[in-house]
Structures are given as C-alpha cells and as structure tokens.
Amino acid sequence: MSKIDKKGPSSKVALFVTCLVDLFRPTVGFASIKLLEDAGCQVHVPVRQTCCGQPAWNSGSRKDTRDIAKQVITIFEKYEYVVAPSGSCAGMLKVHYQELFRDIPEWDSRAERFASKVFELTSFLTEVLGVTNVKAKLNSRVTYHDSCAGLRELNISDQPRKLLKSVDGLSLHEMNDSEACCGFGGTFAVKYSEISNFIVTEKTENIERTEPDLLLAGDLGCLLNIAGKLKYQGSKIEVRHVAEVLANMCEGKPIAGRD
Amino acid sequence: MKVSSSNFKSNARQALDDKQLQSALNHVRNNFISKRSKARLDLPEFDALRDNARAIKDHTLEHLDFYLEHYERKVVESGGKVHWAADAVEARGIIMDICRKTNAKTVTKGKSMISEEISLNEFLAANSIIPVETDLGEYIIQLRGENPSHIIAPAVHLNIDQVRDEFRKAHTHLSPNRPMNEPETLLGEAREILRGKFLTAELGITGANFLVAETGSSLIVTNEGNGDLTQILPRVHVVLASIDKIVPTLEDLAQITRVLARSATGQEITVYSTLSTGPRRKEDEDGPEEYHVVLLDNGRSSMLGTEFSEMLRCIRCGACMNHCPVYQAVGGHAYGWVYPGPMGAVLTPSLIGVDKAGHLPNASTFCGRCEAVCPMRIPLPKMMRSWREREFEQHLVPPAHRKNLALWAWLAKHRRLYRLTTGLAARILAIRGGLSKRINKLPMAEGWTKHRILPAPEGATFMKLYRRRLRKGR
Ligand code: SF4
Numbered sequence: 001m002s003k004i005d006k007k008g009p010s011s012k013v014a015l016f017v018t019c020l021v022d023l024f025r026p027t028v029g030f031a032s033i034k035l036l037e038d039a040g041c042q043v044h045v046p047v048r049q050t051c052c053g054q055p056a057w058n059s060g061s062r063k064d065t066r067d068i069a070k071q072v073i074t075i076f077e078k079y080e081y082v083v084a085p086s087g088s089c090a091g092m093l094k095v096h097y098q099e100l101f102r103d104i105p106e107w108d109s110r111a112e113r114f115a116s117k118v119f120e121l122t123s124f125l126t127e128v129l130g131v132t133n134v135k136a137k138l139n140s141r142v143t144y145h146d147s148c149a150g151l152r153e154l155n156i157s158d159q160p161r162k163l164l165k166s167v168d169g170l171s172l173h174e175m176n177d178s179e180a181c182c183g184f185g186g187t188f189a190v191k192y193s194e195i196s197n198f199i200v201t202e203k204t205e206n207i208e209r210t211e212p213d214l215l216l217a218g219d220l221g222c223l224l225n226i227a228g229k230l231k232y233q234g235s236k237i238e239v240r241h242v243a244e245v246l247a248n249m250c251e252g253k254p255i256a257g258r259d
Numbered sequence: 260m261k262v263s264s265s266n267f268k269s270n271a272r273q274a275l276d277d278k279q280l281q282s283a284l285n286h287v288r289n290n291f292i293s294k295r296s297k298a299r300l301d302l303p304e305f306d307a308l309r310d311n312a313r314a315i316k317d318h319t320l321e322h323l324d325f326y327l328e329h330y331e332r333k334v335v336e337s338g339g340k341v342h343w344a345a346d347a348v349e350a351r352g353i354i355m356d357i358c359r360k361t362n363a364k365t366v367t368k369g370k371s372m373i374s375e376e377i378s379l380n381e382f383l384a385a386n387s388i389i390p391v392e393t394d395l396g397e398y399i400i401q402l403r404g405e406n407p408s409h410i411i412a413p414a415v416h417l418n419i420d421q422v423r424d425e426f427r428k429a430h431t432h433l434s435p436n437r438p439m440n441e442p443e444t445l446l447g448e449a450r451e452i453l454r455g456k457f458l459t460a461e462l463g464i465t466g467a468n469f470l471v472a473e474t475g476s477s478l479i480v481t482n483e484g485n486g487d488l489t490q491i492l493p494r495v496h497v498v499l500a501s502i503d504k505i506v507p508t509l510e511d512l513a514q515i516t517r518v519l520a521r522s523a524t525g526q527e528i529t530v531y532s533t534l535s536t537g538p539r540r541k542e543d544e545d546g547p548e549e550y551h552v553v554l555l556d557n558g559r560s561s562m563l564g565t566e567f568s569e570m571l572r573c574i575r576c577g578a579c580m581n582h583c584p585v586y587q588a589v590g591g592h593a594y595g596w597v598y599p600g601p602m603g604a605v606l607t608p609s610l611i612g613v614d615k616a617g618h619l620p621n622a623s624t625f626c627g628r629c630e631a632v633c634p635m636r637i638p639l640p641k642m643m644r645s646w647r648e649r650e651f652e653q654h655l656v657p658p659a660h661r662k663n664l665a666l667w668a669w670l671a672k673h674r675r676l677y678r679l680t681t682g683l684a685a686r687i688l689a690i691r692g693g694l695s696k697r698i699n700k701l702p703m704a705e706g707w708t709k710h711r712i713l714p715a716p717e718g719a720t721f722m723k724l725y726r727r728r729l730r731k732g733r
Binding site for chain 2: 187
C-alpha cells in the first residue's frame, strides 16, 4: 500500500477520490485514473485521504473544516496537480480552503499555493492537458446536468460537453434549465427534504421531457439525488457519472435505470 | 410584522401543498428569469456595470457617516428635514408626530419595504389614521390583510381570480356584474378608487430606492406612477428609507439604476424614475409644502465592519429570490418576515437575530445562483455560511446534528477507522440494496428515502478495490 506513496514527489497527478465516489461508485475513480493515464499522466492515489471537509464547512464548524483541510493540504501539496471527479469537492479544495485560514498566514499561503494545483477532472483534461478527443463509444441519447458548484465556482460547462461530443455514437441533447440546482445541497436534502423533493422533481421533469437514454453529470451528490428520484418514479432513464462514459467504462450497472 | 421565520419548515410545507400558490409562482419561475437573461445579453457592458455599481456602494459604505451627513445638509438646504431613527419604535414615533402636526386622517403610501419592516400600516391604523397603499400589488395585499411575498412584486403569490374576488368584496359600490376578466380592467378599477384617495390624503409616504448625498434627493422607481402622485399631491411628503440607500452623486445613481431594472424585471429602465428634492419652491407649480426624511438604522450600522457588511450593498432588485430554487418552491411568505429569498436569509438574521431566523440561512442548497445574478455581486452563500458558523458557535444547531457532525469529522481525521467504517457501510448498503440496487428505507435518512430511492453502492469502496488492484499489479 505504501508503495504508491513512496513514489513521492516525482508523481504528477494525485487523484482526490472524493468520499462519495469511494463509498458509492468506485467505477468513477477508476474511470478517472484511466482518463488521466490515457492522457499521459502518472496517477497517484494518496492512501491517507478521506474527505474534503465540506459537510463540516456547510454546517458551520470551522474548526473541523480547518483540521480536515490541513490534512488534505499536507497529503496532497507535494503533487504537481490534484484532480477530483467532482466540481463540488474540487471547489472546496480550490476555492473554499482559501477562505479558511485568513488569520493564519502560514496556512493561508499554503492553501493558496495548493489551490493553484487543484482541478476538476474534465476541466483538467481539456484545459490543462489539452485533450479534445476520448476513445470511447456509446450509442446513446444523452443529456447533461450542470452541477452547481462546478458550474458557478469553477466555470465548468463546456469542458464535459466538448469531450462528450467526441464519444462515438453519442448524441447530446440539452434539457431545459440544465443550470438549475437539482436540490441536493448535502444535508439540505435530508433537513429540508420536502423542498429538496420539489426541486429534484422539477429537475427530473426537465430530464424526462428531453427523452434521453442517459443522464450524465460530473458530481456524485447530484447524481445520487437525481438517480434516486428517477428510480423512485420508475423511470427507465439511466444515470452515470460523465467520467464513466468518457473512459468507456459503461459495462457495469448504471446508478439508476436498468434494474 | 409578526415574525414566523422559526416556523419556516411548516410554512414551507404548507406552501408546497398550496396548489394556487404553486401556479402563481410559475410567474417567478418562468418570466423573471428569462427577462433578466435577455436584458443582460442585450447590454454587453452589463457585467462591467455591475463591477462599477459594486465599487460605488463599497466606497459609500466605507464613508457612510460622511455621505449621510452631507445628505442631511443638502436636504436641509432644500428646505426639508431629516429625522434619524435608531429603530422601528423611533421611526413610528417620528411619523406619528408628523401625522399629528399635519392633522392627517388619510395617508397615501408608495411601495416601501421599510414600512413593512417597522409595521407602519398596523401602527397607523391603531392610531386612527387610514393608510392607503397605492402600488397595485400592495393595494391588493392590503385588502387581503397580507404581507408582501416578494420585494418588488408584493402580490406575486396571487392569481387574477383571487384579485377579482377581493375587488368584488371591497368595491361594493360598483356593479357586481361589471366586466372583470382582463387584468387591465382590474387595474383601471383600482386606479379609479385610488385617484380619490390621492386627492384626499393629507400626507404621502414613499420609500426610496436611493438617496443622493450630492443633492439631498430621493429616487423612487415605479412602473405605475403611483409614487409620483403620493409624493406630489398631499400637503406633506415623508420619505422613509434606511441608511444603506445612500449613494454619493447623481452620476453614481445613474450608473446603479442601469443594473437595477434589468436585474429586477428585465426592463432597461422602469417606466417612472422620480427624483424628489425638498418641498415645493415658490416657482414650482406643485409639490408638497413640507418634506421630511425618516432615516432608519434598525441594526444596519452594526453590520458595518462585520462579515455581513457587504449585504448593505443590496439594491432590492429581487433577482436573487427570482433565481433561488428554494424561493421558487415555497414563495416569500414561508420565510416568515419582511425579506424573503437569499437576501432575506442573510439580512433577516442580522435585523431580528439569528435565534429567531436560524432556518433561513440553512434552507439553502448553496447552489450559488443568487450570487451569480446579484447585480451588486453580494456573496450571499458565503454570508449564509457565516450565519451557520455563528449558529454553530452559539450552540443553536440541534444537538443530534452536532453529534453526528462531530462523529463524522472525527472519523475523517482518523483514516484507519474511516476506512473500516466506509468499508462496512459500503458492504451493508450494497447488501441492503439487493439485486436491484434500491434502498427504499434507511434509518436516519428518512428525509431522503421518503421521496427517493437511495441508489446502493457498488459494493466495495474504491480504496479497497484500488488496493486489491495494486496488489495484483493490475
Ligand atoms: S441581494 Fe443582490 S440580487 Fe438580491 S435583492 Fe439585493 S441586490 Fe438584488
């Protein structure tokens, strides 16, 4: 296990797996590794990683968030790049960590330096590595949901779409209001479940109207929420993380659809 | 206005079940958003104007005392008077005083959120003075005994049938068989009735969208022209505004109004933009004989220099609520006080205390659309998070939630135990999901499973599989 860590600072890209991918959808992690390796990166998965700390941050616990952020920075800062298959977690590492240590100069500057290394997966592939094509094939009518944090904190919108267009057989059809929130919001979905339900229902209605075979997004939180609702409604629409399609790894069961 | 923000959850539940409200809210969901978006695209320099507007307000807030004093001097020079009110009680007292001296029986009113903030109508009525709202939306909700549900479209929660019913009930002197199908006829009816009130009122109260330090003027923007009649016809004009409305110069005002209407209704500019400066001068043909300004603080000055001071840049355009998925779902009344939506989620705890309004900054998905559309670039989600921090510090967070969070954070800091737990959880949940990978019920996550399935995990955690793969040398 410690083997990977020992490769040490020469390593290029460290994968921030994200806690939801780790727990719910390992395929997304492997798809990310494949995409990065296909693009010529040496990928490392630091074994000491756990979570980005967002639940604490959004619950108002600065102390816990700081502790976890320090842990993440310490583990990952030696790598040249840090890539996460999630706009939300990448946004946490890249944007929010910088807000955490304003009163601790040492950590403030470490967080700032660290931020410059962090990227969301599709933005890293297209903007840093200049990838324009992926070797993937999927005969499918697809629609894409823009996850809020990726879209508004990291400007992720064209990047996944550009890559999807290079997938053989795939056609992309935009849903109405693809930039509207899906109602997940972390603990919001449980604490304000009725409102969350209202919002996700609007989302699934917009998805259904587009009549896709497959719904994609770049964030597992949104995906579990939307997939959960679609499943509940008995929809046949399949749901996957965008990385699975780009990496040509769609053999396994989707998150929703095909029960 | 009575505060019911602590009932947000039950208010919201009611709102979600209210079919009529839900159909009325479609107006917010459909019209406001597309109109703003078009207005923005039509003006290439829109985002640059936003930066500019933000800079103007930041500068003003940094020198707030200077500009307020300058403004007062200018008001006095033009023959008016400025009254400083620290809180709602003082503001009401000042207005009552002016009413008494004017011997006012009827008071016409232009739209003013500050009037809502200090519950002015109830207060005037209790003192035997008849307040008459002259903005159509405000007039309608006054008839219904309601509060505004939106800061620029106070009656957006209603549909035309409800308005018709209300007019039938209130305007009994008119034929019950009169045609009332078109919005225009209803508007005409209200206008006819209000015209008489404009002529009898001794005193007119307007809000202000801006106060201009350079000239001592106040600006109101309306689409109905009711504000003009409110401030010109009665003998006394009272401007009721909060201290954050100040801008330095007329040029600054012109800059900010360019983003205001576009963000609010998608108009390039509102139909009326009316400046008023002091009472009638000798050479004027009309205008009030007396001009008063009641300047309300009500907690705003204590926001200066805190993490909430940027909220004072707000120009009350309503874009944040129009684009908010939560507001769109539950409407304005659920928020339980004057200011709804994201701006309310930040401002309300500042003004009435986070202990009373704790739900508001929590009832957000942090989708960030509010900040993205706010013409003044106010970091609303960041400030909601600051409120959550304060609640956490003051132990206002439910103990169970606090415990769960502490447990999770502890695990996140102890990698080995974290792995053990996630590994177990992945397995158990996967088994629970069965072949169809559906988890229909889960203790502690009923909020989730009541409305959704929980898609089951694939089985083993990524970390476990990855380790296995490494061992096998791929
Ligand atoms: S916070 Fe921004 S968007 Fe919301 S009302 Fe104020 S100025 Fe408008």
